[in-house]
Amino acid sequence: MNVGSILREAARSLGANKLRTGLTMLGMVIGVAAVVLMLAVGTGAQNQVNRAVSSMGSNLLVILSGSTSTGTLRMGSGNAPTLTTGDAEAIARLPNVQAVAPTFPGGAQVAYGINNWGTQVLGVTPEYTSVRDWPVEAGEAISETDVRSATRVALLGATVVEKLFDTEDPVGKTIRIRGQPFQVLGVLKKKGQSLDGRDQDDSILVPITTAQSKLFGNRFPGTVRFMFVQAVSQSATSAAEHDITLLLRQRHRIQPDADDDFTVRNLTQVAEAASQTARILSLMLGAIGSISLVVGGIGIMNIMLVSVTERTREIGIRMAIGARQRDVLLQFLLEALMICIVGGLIGIAFGVAGAFAVGKAMQIEVAFSASVMLIAFAVSAATGIFFGFWPARRAASLRPVEALRYE
Amino acid sequence: MAGRFIEVENLGKQYETSVPGTPPALQSVTLAIEQGEFVAVMGPSGSGKSTFMNIVGLLDSPTSGAYRLNGEDVAGFSTDELAHVRNRVFGFVFQGFNLLKRITAAENVALPMVYSGTAGAERRRRAQELLDKMGLGAYGAAMPNRLSGGQQQRVAIARALANHPQLILADEPTGNLDTQTSGEIMGLFTELNRETGVTILLVTHENDIARYANRLIRFKDGRVVHDGAVVHEGAA
Numbered sequence: 001m002n003v004g005s006i007l008r009e010a011a012r013s014l015g016a017n018k019l020r021t022g023l024t025m026l027g028m029v030i031g032v033a034a035v036v037l038m039l040a041v042g043t044g045a046q047n048q049v050n051r052a053v054s055s056m057g058s059n060l061l062v063i064l065s066g067s068t069s070t071g072t073l074r075m076g077s078g079n080a081p082t083l084t085t086g087d088a089e090a091i092a093r094l095p096n097v098q099a100v101a102p103t104f105p106g107g108a109q110v111a112y113g114i115n116n117w118g119t120q121v122l123g124v125t126p127e128y129t130s131v132r133d134w135p136v137e138a139g140e141a142i143s144e145t146d147v148r149s150a151t152r153v154a155l156l157g158a159t160v161v162e163k164l165f166d167t168e169d170p171v172g173k174t175i176r177i178r179g180q181p182f183q184v185l186g187v188l189k190k191k192g193q194s195l196d197g198r199d200q201d202d203s204i205l206v207p208i209t210t211a212q213s214k215l216f217g218n219r220f221p222g223t224v225r226f227m228f229v230q231a232v233s234q235s236a237t238s239a240a241e242h243d244i245t246l247l248l249r250q251r252h253r254i255q256p257d258a259d260d261d262f263t264v265r266n267l268t269q270v271a272e273a274a275s276q277t278a279r280i281l282s283l284m285l286g287a288i289g290s291i292s293l294v295v296g297g298i299g300i301m302n303i304m305l306v307s308v309t310e311r312t313r314e315i316g317i318r319m320a321i322g323a324r325q326r327d328v329l330l331q332f333l334l335e336a337l338m339i340c341i342v343g344g345l346i347g348i349a350f351g352v353a354g355a356f357a358v359g360k361a362m363q364i365e366v367a368f369s370a371s372v373m374l375i376a377f378a379v380s381a382a383t384g385i386f387f388g389f390w391p392a393r394r395a396a397s398l399r400p401v402e403a404l405r406y407e
Numbered sequence: 408m409a410g411r412f413i414e415v416e417n418l419g420k421q422y423e424t425s426v427p428g429t430p431p432a433l434q435s436v437t438l439a440i441e442q443g444e445f446v447a448v449m450g451p452s453g454s455g456k457s458t459f460m461n462i463v464g465l466l467d468s469p470t471s472g473a474y475r476l477n478g479e480d481v482a483g484f485s486t487d488e489l490a491h492v493r494n495r496v497f498g499f500v501f502q503g504f505n506l507l508k509r510i511t512a513a514e515n516v517a518l519p520m521v522y523s524g525t526a527g528a529e530r531r532r533r534a535q536e537l538l539d540k541m542g543l544g545a546y547g548a549a550m551p552n553r554l555s556g557g558q559q560q561r562v563a564i565a566r567a568l569a570n571h572p573q574l575i576l577a578d579e580p581t582g583n584l585d586t587q588t589s590g591e592i593m594g595l596f597t598e599l600n601r602e603t604g605v606t607i608l609l610v611t612h613e614n615d616i617a618r619y620a621n622r623l624i625r626f627k628d629g630r631v632v633h634d635g636a637v638v639h640e641g642a643a
Contacts, residue, residue: 321494
C-alpha cells in the first residue's frame, strides 16, 4: 500500500468523523491562538515602553527648580526661579557630565496661514536635540548664534507640522508664535509618546534666549525652568546626581540644614523601572500563554488518547482484512499530522486576528514573533502527534483478535 | 503445492488469566483441512471453537503445537507476512459484521484491496462487481448502518471475497440474523463453495446452520470430540 492511498485513507477517516476531528483540532486551535495572542500583546506593550524610554534620551538626569515657600505654604516644584543659565554652564563643566540642556517652556498659540494650533514651545540651547536624542529631520538645527542673538527661529515637532502645514514643506516658511513671526529652521524627527503618554511631537523648539526675553517675558532674566543633564555613562548618573546636588547647594548658598531649592531626578531609574514593568508584564502574559499551551496540550492529549483508543476495534478490523502494522501506524500518524497542521494554522490565524482586534479595541500596540508562533505550533503538534500515534501503536501491536474484542 | 492446505498438530492455547488452574482453551488439536472443503465447527460456549478459528485465521497465535499453511509453519511468519496472508489468502466474516461504520458499503468492500495495493479504479470496479453479485448493486453508496443485518452481512461477505481468497473464515455469520436471512446467507456460502471452490470454515452453534457444510468438527472443553462428514438426511 502506497503513501498516497494511506493519505487518502487518513483524509477520508478524518472527514468521516467531523465531530471527533473538530474537537481534536479545537484543542490545537485554542492552545496556539492563546499563546500567539498573549505574547503579541505582551511584546507590543514592551516595544511601546521601550520606544518611549529610548525616546527620552540616554543617561539623563532632570533638574527642576525648587518650590517657592511663602511662610508655611509651599508651592509646586518648578515655580521658583532658582535655576539659571549660569548654573547650567557650571554643571556642564562637571567631570561626570556630558552635556546640559537648560529649558524654558511655555504654552503658545501658533499660526500659519489660516491654520492655528495651541502647543508647547520650549526655549532650548543647541545641546537639547542631542541630549534628548531628537535629531532634526529636515532643515537646520538651532545654532549658538541663534541663542546668542535671540533670533526668532523655530524647529517644529511632527504633530505641529501636521496641524499647520498640510502637504507644504515647512522649512523656510514663517509662522506666528504668540503673534510674532518666526522662521522655520527645520523639522524634528517623529518621536512618539512619552512614558506618561504625552505626544512629544506636539512641541516647538526655539532658542532659549528668545523664549526668555521675547516670548514669555520673564521677571527674572537668565533663569530656566528645568534642565536635562546627560551623564557621560549610565554608571556615572548617580555620581553626576551627587556632584550636581553639591554644586548647586554651593552656588545657591544653601545652609547645611536647609532644604534644596531644586530637585534632581535620575531618569535612568525611571526608565529602568518602566522597562522592568514592561518586561514583567510581558513575562506574565507569556506565562499565561504557556499555561494555555499546557492546557491546550492536555486537551489534545485527552481527545487523541480517547479517540484513538476508541478506534482499537477499527484497527482490529483493518488488521483482520490485511493491514500491516505500518499501514495502521502511518494512517494514524498522518491523521494526527493533518489535524495538528490545520489546527495549528487556524490557531495562528485566530491568534493574529485576535491580537489585532484587541490592539484595535484597547488602542495598544501588538507585535508578533515568528519564533513564538513556531514554538507554540511545535509544542502543540508534538503533543498531538505523540498522543495520536502512541495509542495507535499500542493497538496495532495487539494481536488482531484482542483489538477486535475491544468494545 | 507442498503439503496440505491447512494442517494443525497438537495445537494448544492457554490464555493468561489471573485464575490459576484454568483449563486450556484448546488442547492437542490435530486435524487437516483440504482446499474446497466446507467445514462447520460446532460446540458449546467456551468449547474452544472460536479460539480454533482465530488461530487458523492468524488473528491469534497458539501457545503450543504447530500450524502449517500450504506446508509452511506459520510460527516463522513475520507480522507483515501474517498480514499478507490475511489480506490475500483469507477472508473473514464475523457475527457482528465488523464493517467500518463511517465509510460506505462500497468503500468497505474495497478496503482489503487498499491494503493489497490495487489501483483505485480497479478497486471500485471490483467492489461494484461483488456488490452486484451479492444483490446489493444499488447500495454501494449507502452507509452500513442504513442497511439491514442481512444486507450488512452480504457487504461483509463481498469484502471477504475482494482479493479472491482461498479460505473464508466465518465466525457465527448468522448469529445476529433471523431464520430466513440466515438461510439466504448460508445459501450464498454453499453457492460460493460449489462454484468457486473456496474453502469455508464456519463456526456455529446451530445444527441447522452446520447442516449446510460437508464436514462437521465438534469441540468440547478445548478438544475435538467429533470429526466427520455431515449426514444429509433425506433431500436436504
